[in-house]
Amino acid sequence: MNIDVKRIKGIIFDYGGTLDTGGDHWSEVIWDAWQKAGVAADKAEFREVYVYAERELARTLHILPHHNFHDLLVIKMQIELQRLAEMGHFAPASVDSMAVKVADICYASAKASVEKARPVLEALSRRYPMVLVSNFYGNIETVLKDFNIDSYFKKIIESAVVGVRKPDPKIFLLGVEALGLKPEEVLVFGDSLKKDIEPAEKAGCQAIWLKGKGWTAEEDAAFHPNIVASLSEALSFIEGE
Helix, strand or coil, rough: CCCCCHHEEEEEEECCCCCCCCCCHHHHHHHHHHHHHHCCCCHHHHHHHHHHHHHHHCCCCCCCCCCHHHHHHHHHHHHHHHHHHHHHCCHHHHHHHHHHHHHHHHHHHHHHHHHHHHHHHHHHHHCCCCEEEECCCCEEEHHHCCCCCCCHHCCEEHHHHCCCCCCCCCHHHHHHHHHCCCCHHHHEECCHHHHHHHHHEEEEEEEEEEECCCCEEEEEEECCCEEEEEEEHHHHHHCCC
């Protein structure tokens, strides 16, 4: 792994896909939940409505600052399933009840992933100041409090609040500034090569890619010298250096 541990003085974490899925793209988590809940759709239909919902959430203010992660998931699933119904692939009368069912499965999955990440956050926060940098909907503080991990971060840099989104390296520089460090003294953890790792490195930071199931085959096939399969693997490396 190409990380100079001795230079690390602070850490930036991504949230979605890093702390709440263990590296998998959220589309894979939701697709798995659809199957468990019994939503009768194929993967192509799912991906179409997933993209539609993400664009709708970016276009219209559905998520409010007080919404916790379960609230967010219910809203997102309502948008996805309503769109699936409009396409003629789902019963409109079942949208609300199925949205809650799918959200329950996704929330349980996210909670389990956060609990697996907690010992890593505990260990790293004892050694380094930490900041969270996330593309999110304006409610990330509520989400972190809901999962009881907000205290690990000295500051939160959220795209909906600061007006900068990944993959713009500027959002990572805001995290570096919040830490009061030089970019090369900061280690970034993220699950996306294009949105986390590459822009973090362009900002001058070191980076570790928590690699799970990606959105594209291209990203699944991509290589980076600093790949880990779990945050605990990364922690073992840092503690062993």
